[in-house]
Amino acid sequence: MQIKAKWQGGRAFEAVGPTGYPMVMDATANYGGEGKAPTPTEMLLSSLAGCIGIDVTMILKPHLDKIDSIEITVDGERREELPTAFTAATLLFDVKGDIDAKKVLRAIKLGEEKYCAVSASLKAEVTYRLMLNGEEVAITE
Numbered sequence: 001m002q003i004k005a006k007w008q009g010g011r012a013f014e015a016v017g018p019t020g021y022p023m024v025m026d027a028t029a030n031y032g033g034e035g036k037a038p039t040p041t042e043m044l045l046s047s048l049a050g051c052i053g054i055d056v057t058m059i060l061k062p063h064l065d066k067i068d069s070i071e072i073t074v075d076g077e078r079r080e081e082l083p084t085a086f087t088a089a090t091l092l093f094d095v096k097g098d099i100d101a102k103k104v105l106r107a108i109k110l111g112e113e114k115y116c117a118v119s120a121s122l123k124a125e126v127t128y129r130l131m132l133n134g135e136e137v138a139i140t141e
Contacts, residue, residue: 055111
């Protein structure tokens with residue numbers, strides 16, 4: 001896969017990959033950017049959520065008619081010293097619908113451990129939590 005990023009002036013870049021969709025990134029004001037687009041680190045965590053979300057919906061395909069909504073919140077922890085890399089990321093899956101928690105947990109685990117290329121590419125420790133219909137589900141290994 002190849003991505004080309006073209007400087008847009010200031011600290012902004014527009015990246016385009018094989019799909020042809022442009023992705024604009026900018027730095028925050030404290031790094032000289034105008035803050036008119038997501039930062040690369042925001043896009044990284046967004047990519048993590050999107051990647052595992054796609055995997056989970058593919059695994060749960062036979063049960064999607066029982067799911068009303070899936071929201072994924074990613075909390076990333078970063079080092080204080082440069083580079084301020086992510087050291088950990090916790091994904092909170094908030095699922096609503098008439099589906100068994102074991103099915104959702106299995107899909108999340110498979111997505112994170114076997115299928116999600118973004119998760120596998122990160123050096124950070126990736127963990128997850130599940131809220132099903134407003135109640136936290138205990139994660140057992």
